[in-house]
Amino acid sequence: MRDGVFCIKVYGCQMNVYDGDRLRGAMTSLGWTETADALDADAVIFVTCSIRDKAEQKVISELGRFRPLWEKNKRPKVTLIGCMAQRTGANLARRFPWVRVVAGPRHMGDVPALIAESMDGGVFLRLDEDPSEMADLECAPLPRGNPHKAFITIAHGCDQFCSYCIVPYVRGRFASRLREDVLNEARGLVSRGVREITLIGQNVNTYGKDFGNGTCKNYRFADLLEEVSEISGLRRVRFTTSHPVDFSGDILDVMKRRANVCPGINLPVQAGSDKVLREMNRKYTRAEYLATVGRIRETLPEVGLSTDLIVGFPGESREEFEESVSLIEEARFDLVHSAAYSPREGTPAAARSDQIAPPERARRLSKINEVQSRISSEINRGQIGRVIEVLLDEPAPKGEGLLQGRTVTDKVVLVKAPAEMTGRFRSVRITDASPWCLEGELL
Ligand code: SAH
Ligand code: SF4
Ligand code: F3S
Numbered sequence: 428m429r430d431g432v433f434c435i436k437v438y439g440c441q442m443n444v445y446d447g448d449r450l451r452g453a454m455t456s457l458g459w460t461e462t463a464d465a466l467d468a469d470a471v472i473f474v475t476c477s478i479r480d481k482a483e484q485k486v487i488s489e490l491g492r493f494r495p496l497w498e499k500n501k502r503p504k505v506t507l508i509g510c511m512a513q514r515t516g517a518n519l520a521r522r523f524p525w526v527r528v529v530a531g532p533r534h535m536g537d538v539p540a541l542i543a544e545s546m547d548g549g550v551f552l553r554l555d556e557d558p559s560e561m562a563d564l565e566c567a568p569l570p571r572g573n574p575h576k577a578f579i580t581i582a583h584g585c586d587q588f589c590s591y592c593i594v595p596y597v598r599g600r601f602a603s604r605l606r607e608d609v610l611n612e613a614r615g616l617v618s619r620g621v622r623e624i625t626l627i628g629q630n631v632n633t634y635g636k637d638f639g640n641g642t643c644k645n646y647r648f649a650d651l652l653e654e655v656s657e658i659s660g661l662r663r664v665r666f667t668t669s670h671p672v673d674f675s676g677d678i679l680d681v682m683k684r685r686a687n688v689c690p691g692i693n694l695p696v697q698a699g700s701d702k703v704l705r706e707m708n709r710k711y712t713r714a715e716y717l718a719t720v721g722r723i724r725e726t727l728p729e730v731g732l733s734t735d736l737i738v739g740f741p742g743e744s745r746e747e748f749e750e751s752v753s754l755i756e757e758a759r760f761d762l763v764h765s766a767a768y769s770p771r772e773g774t775p776a777a778a779r780s781d782q783i784a785p786p787e788r789a790r791r792l793s794k795i796n797e798v799q800s801r802i803s804s805e806i807n808r809g810q811i812g813r814v815i816e817v818l819l820d821e822p823a824p825k826g827e828g829l830l831q832g833r834t835v836t837d838k839v840v841l842v843k844a845p846a847e848m849t850g851r852f853r854s855v856r857i858t859d860a861s862p863w864c865l866e867g868e869l870l
Pocket of ligand 2 (some may be wrong): 589594
């Protein structure tokens with residue numbers, strides 16, 4: 428073991444935030460110190476993402492920037508973990524000599540020791556070869572910005588194989604973490620002052636379906652959600668993401684029954700046309716999806732509902748695209764995470780010959796964003812005058828003396844408040860609204 432300075436840079440989804448948080452915990456307990464400036468570090472860790480080409484290009488350009496420093500000092504040594512590390516990390520290590528450790532998402536447990544070893548020279552590759560293997564990092568997450576908020580991964584991998592998506596290839600097979608491990612981690616976090624926990628997975632509602640015939644045979648996501656919410660001192664529990672296919676009524680029952688389970692659901696629809704949904708391998712129709720939305724709104728009238736949507740999937744006609752537009756008009760989401768389709772090598776959709784031209788994908792994306800920003804704005808303006816409980820998270824990125832917080836439905840609220848109020852729950856009267864956030868005053 429040695430003392431050194433490390434820097435972690437996270438790209439991609441919340442699973443990467445969680446992996447970065449666990450690695451921070453492990454490195455810190457081994458005696459390393461963290462810096463925010465990569466150029467000051469001995470070891471720089473990139474937690475990478477492959478979901479779209481843009482996510483990968485960002486990391487490639489960041490990696491290129493180390494050249495002058497490396498040529499002068501032979502530092503920092505760079506570690507690549509996460510999905511892009513699994514997909515192309517070996518090539519990146521050949522291209523950039525400062526890349527010294529590459530590990531797949533299922534070899535997180537080896538990473539702290541490999542980083543220490545790499546300080547003395549050598550290049551270390553630990554890629555996931557068998558998509559079911561697991562050498563996980565047994566370390567509680569140590570969140571950076573917000574000591575009162577944390578993520579917990581409850582299941583690794585994904586078995587859905589949506590035709591456009593790289594995740595099943597880089598994150599491997601679906602595997603639920605054990606109930607005891609999740610609960611112990613949650614209890615530990617709450618005892619350290621965490622007040623909000625988000626349970627994460629590519630498809631949380633499938634939790635437990637792989638437990639087979641053991642003692643946990645019939646233990647499902649709704650049970651886990653309920654047990655986590657019973658931890659005393661935990662003020663808010665969230666979860667993401669839910670696949671529309673197994674979004675069952677028992678999850679809604681727990682959300683209704685347990686006051687600290689936040690009424691917020693991200694239910695990715697991906698497309699509004701049955702033909703496109705079928706070709707995406709999403710396994711539901713537009714009507715089935717909208718029926719689920721109806722059921723959710725009936726049970727939880729105050730719910731905050733968001734979705735993910737891809738435009739310009741191969742073969743998507745203008746009319747089929749218009750069905751996505753009409754779907755978001757009909758469902759009236761609070762938020763839509765929209766993206767232009769990005770071909771991922773090795774996925775069935777990328778091999779199709781009927782790709783939509785990139786300028787047309789961009790045009791469809793801006794149309795979706797235009798429609799949704801009107802809807803979000805209408806929904807958010809409807810909040811003006813209401814008094815809402817806000818967990819104050821951190822100083823707002825812009826605006827002197829402003830703190831940024833979140834409502835139970837995960838809307839961003841900006842309020843004038845002293846920095847000492849960070850981490851507190853406060854009642855806020857909403858005074859203004861835009862498509863992206865609310866503004867308010869402390870009561
Ligand atoms: N498991 C989640 C989503 C994980 S990926 C689910 O099934 O909904 C996050 C989002 O990235 C997806 O919902 C999808 O909208 C988007 N995405 C995935 N692959 C993509 C691709 N090849 N091009 C563009 N967007 C993509
Ligand atoms: Fe990708 Fe589909 Fe799995 Fe989500 S459910 S991670 S979109 S394959
Ligand atoms: Fe990206 Fe991997 Fe998450 S591809 S979105 S980091 S699961």
